[in-house]
Amino acid sequence: MTKADVLNLTKEHNIQFVNLQFTDIVGTLKAVTIPIWKLEDAIEQNVWFDGSSIEGFTRIHESDMFLKLDLNTFAVIPWTEGSASGTRARIICDVYMPDGKPFEGDPRYILKRQLERAKDMGYIFNVGPELEFFLFKTDAGGPLEPLPHDTAGYFDQNTDLAADIRQEMTFALQEFDIDVEALHHEVAIGQHEIDFRYMDALSGADATVTLKFTLKSVAMRRDLHATFMPKPIAGINGSGMHVHQSLFSTDGQNLMFEENGTYHLSDLAKRFIAGQLHHIKGLNAIINPTVNSYKRLVVGYEAPVNVAWGQRNRSVLIRVPRYTPGHEKAVRVEIRCPDPSANPYLAFASLLAAGLDGIEKKMEVPEPVEDDIFEMSREEMEERGIGSVAANLKEAIDALTTNDMLRESLGDFTTDKLIEAKTAEWDDYRVSVSPWEIERYLETY
Numbered sequence: 001m002t003k004a005d006v007l008n009l010t011k012e013h014n015i016q017f018v019n020l021q022f023t024d025i026v027g028t029l030k031a032v033t034i035p036i037w038k039l040e041d042a043i044e045q046n047v048w049f050d051g052s053s054i055e056g057f058t059r060i061h062e063s064d065m066f067l068k069l070d071l072n073t074f075a076v077i078p079w080t081e082g083s084a085s086g087t088r089a090r091i092i093c094d095v096y097m098p099d100g101k102p103f104e105g106d107p108r109y110i111l112k113r114q115l116e117r118a119k120d121m122g123y124i125f126n127v128g129p130e131l132e133f134f135l136f137k138t139d140a141g142g143p144l145e146p147l148p149h150d151t152a153g154y155f156d157q158n159t160d161l162a163a164d165i166r167q168e169m170t171f172a173l174q175e176f177d178i179d180v181e182a183l184h185h186e187v188a189i190g191q192h193e194i195d196f197r198y199m200d201a202l203s204g205a206d207a208t209v210t211l212k213f214t215l216k217s218v219a220m221r222r223d224l225h226a227t228f229m230p231k232p233i234a235g236i237n238g239s240g241m242h243v244h245q246s247l248f249s250t251d252g253q254n255l256m257f258e259e260n261g262t263y264h265l266s267d268l269a270k271r272f273i274a275g276q277l278h279h280i281k282g283l284n285a286i287i288n289p290t291v292n293s294y295k296r297l298v299v300g301y302e303a304p305v306n307v308a309w310g311q312r313n314r315s316v317l318i319r320v321p322r323y324t325p326g327h328e329k330a331v332r333v334e335i336r337c338p339d340p341s342a343n344p345y346l347a348f349a350s351l352l353a354a355g356l357d358g359i360e361k362k363m364e365v366p367e368p369v370e371d372d373i374f375e376m377s378r379e380e381m382e383e384r385g386i387g388s389v390a391a392n393l394k395e396a397i398d399a400l401t402t403n404d405m406l407r408e409s410l411g412d413f414t415t416d417k418l419i420e421a422k423t424a425e426w427d428d429y430r431v432s433v434s435p436w437e438i439e440r441y442l443e444t445y
Helices: 003-012 036-045 107-120 163-175 201-221 267-278 280-287 344-360 378-383 393-401 404-410 412-431 435-441
Strands: 015-023 029-035 047-050 064-069 087-096 124-139 142-148 180-185 191-196 224-227 241-248 306-310 316-319 333-335
Touching: 003 015, 003 036, 003 087, 015 036, 015 064, 015 107, 015 201, 029 036, 029 047, 029 201, 036 064, 087 107, 107 124, 107 201, 107 344, 107 404, 124 201, 124 344, 163 180, 163 191, 163 201, 191 201, 201 224, 201 344, 241 267, 241 344, 267 280, 267 306, 267 316, 267 333, 267 344, 280 344, 280 393, 280 404, 280 412, 344 404, 393 412, 404 412
Parallel strands: 015 087, 306 316
Antiparallel strands: 015 029, 047 064, 064 087, 124 142, 124 191, 124 224, 124 241, 180 191, 241 333, 316 333
């Protein structure tokens, strides 16, 4: 959109304030709000801010940064329309340094850089993330110890108390031009999923942060708390972010499709899979970035922990959805271990980088696995070369530290900041004493 387009829309919707949004290194959505009469100046001259207090951004002595508005992301925030405090809009921004260069630690810039690399190779990277989340009851102080909003299960209707809430969330997402394809109750009590149509990876990352922002806001207005925490309740399924991925040519052909290939996949698609399998433990630090992520990645709760691929098999890390004749453009691969605590810009950038590395190095994909790996013994898994994802955040951090390809893809600055932040998180967890330990050991020893 042009400046004139945006300014006309602000008049049409009587916008009073604009939220200029961006994410920090761990994916937390940040914003500075400007009154509408400052918008034209912001478009023409950008908006300066202090980056020294943003996670993973600059040091104190180099704190000045500015936001460049991406006008194509302009949208009215639907739940503010007609409110007493004024109707608001949002615009997603890119972060720049005082010398006019993109900030190397801006997650959105890192994804853009990988997408340019893919484009130079002749590829367009499309994604379709599926985010699961929980709705919990709240009190005036916020979420209680997690109390699920309902007692329903997968696709249940009779005990599903959130059908109308999911519909309200869907209407709000559509106001942001996010094309919702399906909404339903998930397996665990209080757990839900809303899926949107696949799109190019930059738009997909923008849509992912918008979805999380929207769902949390709608839930709050219903006196509920929406959380994308990977494993908020022990003993039941956690929340994942399965990511469907495909590579298209610049003229619109699906390069992952081959009529006579295994599961109708091309050699390029298999090498893409091989690259992600090869780099998975380093990827885990980015796509499973919290201590809690690894409470989800355990056997027994449909969590994909096995480094293998297949089609009918949901116990593998990467699954190939079935091909429907005449729908060649829908051929894709689905990586199932990411969770919604990940920064989507870094997640999609690193997944793409790993896949491209497999293509460039012509990596050989292992034989697909269609047996239920959950039923295999450790010896059988070793015989068939089936490994596991990182067992915890520390193992993932160590793998990222030694992965030169991911370091090059993220950049030294971001890699070091991410390792620093996640090591501090692991150390904080490692020295804390949990209620489980008190209950188990206090009277025993």
